[in-house]
Amino acid sequence: MSVANGAVVVGGSSGIGAAIVESYRKQGTQVLVWDIAGEPDVACDVADPAAVDRALATTLDLMGVPGQLTVTAGVGHVGLLLEESVEDWDRVMTINTRGPWLVMRAMAKAAIESSASCSFIATSSVSAHLVDRSMGTYCASKAALSMLVKVAACEWAPHGIRVNAVGPGVTQTPMLGNAPTGSGWLGSVQDRTPLGRLGFADDIAQAVLALHELEWVTGQVLDVDGGLSLHSPIDAYGENLRLGFTVTQDQ
Ligand SMILES: NC(=O)c1ccc[n+]([C@@H]2O[C@H](COP(=O)([O-])OP(=O)(O)OC[C@H]3O[C@@H](n4cnc5c(N)ncnc54)[C@H](O)[C@@H]3O)[C@@H](O)[C@H]2O)c1
Numbered sequence: 001m002s003v004a005n006g007a008v009v010v011g012g013s014s015g016i017g018a019a020i021v022e023s024y025r026k027q028g029t030q031v032l033v034w035d036i037a038g039e040p041d042v043a044c045d046v047a048d049p050a051a052v053d054r055a056l057a058t059t060l061d062l063m064g065v066p067g068q069l070t071v072t073a074g075v076g077h078v079g080l081l082l083e084e085s086v087e088d089w090d091r092v093m094t095i096n097t098r099g100p101w102l103v104m105r106a107m108a109k110a111a112i113e114s115s116a117s118c119s120f121i122a123t124s125s126v127s128a129h130l131v132d133r134s135m136g137t138y139c140a141s142k143a144a145l146s147m148l149v150k151v152a153a154c155e156w157a158p159h160g161i162r163v164n165a166v167g168p169g170v171t172q173t174p175m176l177g178n179a180p181t182g183s184g185w186l187g188s189v190q191d192r193t194p195l196g197r198l199g200f201a202d203d204i205a206q207a208v209l210a211l212h213e214l215e216w217v218t219g220q221v222l223d224v225d226g227g228l229s230l231h232s233p234i235d236a237y238g239e240n241l242r243l244g245f246t247v248t249q250d251q
Pocket residue numbers: 010011012013014015016017034035036037038044045046047072073074075076095099123124125126167168169170171172173174175176
């Protein structure tokens with residue numbers, strides 16, 4: 001089923017965004033890609049407010065207000081809080097949190113002006129609510145984005161705009177780099193994932209397209225992680241299994 005009025009994917013040149021674009025194209029939905037890299041339909045650096053305004057103007061000329069907007073643009077970042085630079089903190093927050101806000105706000109204003117109903121989805125992360133040492137800035141950027149989505153959902157609902165987010169778990173995209181998936185850190189993430197594997201970009205795309213269609217759902221952050229974030233860190237049962245012990249009811 002194609003989406004009336006088309007779709008925009010911000011960050012659609014790579015990874016999760018590219019998978020969303022491909023899914024739209026397969027179903028015959030007109031889609032415009034905004035990105036800073038690759039060969040986007042509309043060049044846009046979400047860190048630059050003027051670039052967001054220009055991208056919006058181009059989009060309104062090309063397709064009008066889209067029925068669905070997905071923002072996947074974002075950057076990964078690793079750094080211990082004691083060693084983090086102010087420059088890196090500002091860069092990550094500017095791209096991962098302020099960028100989606102600028103894009104959704106610009107699109108919301110255009111939608112309100114033309115009385116168009118829309119669905120917006122931002123890409124948060126399980127890192128918005130799970131603590132990983134050395135990922136403090138990234139975790140904070142995604143936690144802020146998840147809350148932003150909830151407030152925007154309440155503020156814009158009277159205008160017919162739904163705002164949700166997906167929270168991917170560990171997903172195999174260029175953001176993960178070339179880390180081998182079968183062993184080491186990623187191998188153990190896979191072992192601890194109830195559904196038994198890492199995510200693919202297509203898994204997140206499937207959730208995004210489905211969430212866009214849910215007309216009575218707004219302000220939600222849907223974790224798409226194969227169940228990875230369900231475990232308690234205590235997980236005595238899982239640890240015993242990993243150590244090769246037989247686990248009985250008496251233990
Ligand atoms: N891959 C994962 O494991 C994972 C897990 C949780 C959340 N996420 C989130 O999913 C989103 C997509 O990540 P991905 O894994 O597909 O990574 P990716 O690097 O493959 O794609 C990110 C895209 O965002 C674009 N982008 C980056 N900075 C931009 C800017 N300033 N302006 C416009 N576009 C910009 C990049 O050019 C790229 O096309 C990100 O927000 C990321 O934080 C990824």
